[in-house]
Amino acid sequence: MSEILGSVEGLIPLAERMGADEVEVYVASGKSFEIEVRLGQITSSHSIFDSGIGVRAVINKAVGFGFCNSLEKKKLEEITEKAIQIARSGKPDSNWSELPYPSSFPVVRGIYDKRIIELSVEDMVEITGRMLQAASEYDRRVMPFWGGVGSGYAVRGIINNHGVEVSEKGTMIGCVMGTIAREGYQVTPECSESDYKRSLNINPENVGREAARQAIDSLRPKKVETGVYPVILAQDALTSLLTYTLVPTISGDNIIRDKSAYKDKIGTLVASEILTIEDDGVMERGLSTCAFDGEGTSSQKTIIIQNGILKSFIFDNYFGRRAGAKSTGNAKRGGYAATPSISPTNLYVKEGDKNPDKMVSEIDDGFFIRDLQGAHSSNSESGEVSVVATPCWKIEKGEIKNPIKGAMLAGNIYNMLKDIKCIGNNIRQLAYLVAPWISFEKVRIVGET
The missing domain is CATH 3.30.2290.10 (PmbA/TldD superfamily)
Structure with a gap:
């Protein structure tokens, strides 16, 4: 080297x-x-x-x-x-x-x-x-x-x-x-x-x-009635959703540009008290783990949300200094042809105590969503999202049943984070996100007309 x-x-x-x-x-x-x-x-x-x-x-x-x-x-x-x-x-x-x-x-x-x-x-x-x-x-x-x-x-x-x-x-x-x-x-x-x-x-x-x-399991799908339901999001869906909502919101450049929903909210409750999120650049075997970031600042673990309370944002050297803070080691490069920009390393959602079967069994009438389409159209400043839920299955009386056709998830991500019912123990890394399943208490699902 x-x-x-x-x-x-x-x-x-x-x-x-x-x-x-x-x-x-x-x-x-x-x-x-x-x-x-x-x-x-x-x-x-x-x-x-x-x-x-x-x-x-x-x-x-x-x-x-x-x-x-x-x-x-x-x-x-x-x-x-x-x-x-x-x-x-x-x-x-x-x-x-x-x-x-x-x-x-x-x-x-x-x-x-x-x-x-x-x-x-x-x-x-x-x-x-x-x-x-x-x-x-x-x-x-x-x-x-x-x-x-x-x-x-x-x-x-x-x-x-x-x-x-x-x-x-x-x-x-x-x-x-x-x-x-x-x-x-x-x-x-x-x-x-x-x-x-x-x-x-x-x-x-x-x-x-x-x-x-x-x-x-996606064969013979059924339509669903529009309503508010409990919903479990798997890691794929969480990655799609958070990439275009929470990640821009915790990025220091958007704090400076006054484009973050969490600006001036350090120390306040922004999510459910059971939610803790860290950006861990030194996680063992992490897909984004490294000793230093894209401009030579040492990597670290940064607590973003702890028991629902906003603790920190992520910064590179430039925006960290502008914010009167320090770089958190989050200057990432897309290669030698790119200048540094702020990005999470391994964004770790702390696992809960529920196994997946238990999470499903506690829902009488709801949905399990594996992935989402159209998350890029979400508004990170307002938190408004309207995305296609696919693949998606109906949960009835504690069991995953038939697949769902044409359902959309609509709502506000920041309200959803305050309305978490439980967090699973099935931790998994997809891209930058390290997370388990998360069950939300009330999510609006729009059925196909």
Whole structure:
């Protein structure tokens, strides 16, 4: 890992000689490999190797940025010069403070597995085949519509002229399967399952079977009457919903821009007292776990909501300083071609004491919603949501029964968070969210007319 920083450390004195007050170099190198499934067949594979840098230069509080997909010395020097030119011609930002300074970095565990790097093409095809076979054999009415298996590794590092110099390596592997079921002229909505890990312990058979089971269970749907019902949201639905509501609300940039429903509510009750949410950048084996964020600030655990009370927001270095706070280690990058932006790491909803069966058994007339569509249209400032619930099933007298056709969930997410009935103990990570099922007491469900 020291080699990746060694290839760019000469750019710091070069930028300073060119007139930079501050300079930061972000460097990344990695490889990914993917097997693709379409219409029940393994159809293609592709491998990508990519390396590059992103340079931020600051002159008189004006920030310039440049990037290139090469680690060749001449290219590195050219892109550094371009970042300097942009900063020199740019408009000063009176709110700019400074780039981060060195700090101690946590020891993170479970984010690198050499076995993933050593996987052959044959290994990847075999894993994909196991997932595909499990879905196909579950029921002849199931069609594995799309899916795939992907793996990769990455090395990234950051160096700046304040003395930050840190690097890290990580791996990832995952599989996903989308299915439909056909019976006569009836075709179900798409149902999917996935499994992503930082180490080589995914379960492709379970992914295939579960995607197939959902599709079969979605056959012969019924309509539902509009009304207010108790509702259980699974992790997929929670991820869809919170991505476009709660996450923007707790992001420090929206606090500064006065676009957050939670502004000026630190220390007040904003949710049910049984709800605790943390942003945990150092969680063992977390999909977003890292020792440092996208600008070299050490990762940490930040309590967002504790027993319903709002405790903190998440910040990068820039907006943290503007808010009179510190960075919480939440500056994320989409790669070397992007500047940092605020994003959660592992957003952890603390599990409750109810197993899933118990949660269902306590509902006499309600719904279990696996996923939601259209959550991107939600209004994070007002909290208003109107989304399609699919796949979705009716709960009757404590049992999950028939699938539901054309139902919509409508309401206000911030009111829903205050109206939580119970929280499950079936914790699972999907993307950035680490959460169990959550049961809400009263949710408006709009039936198909």
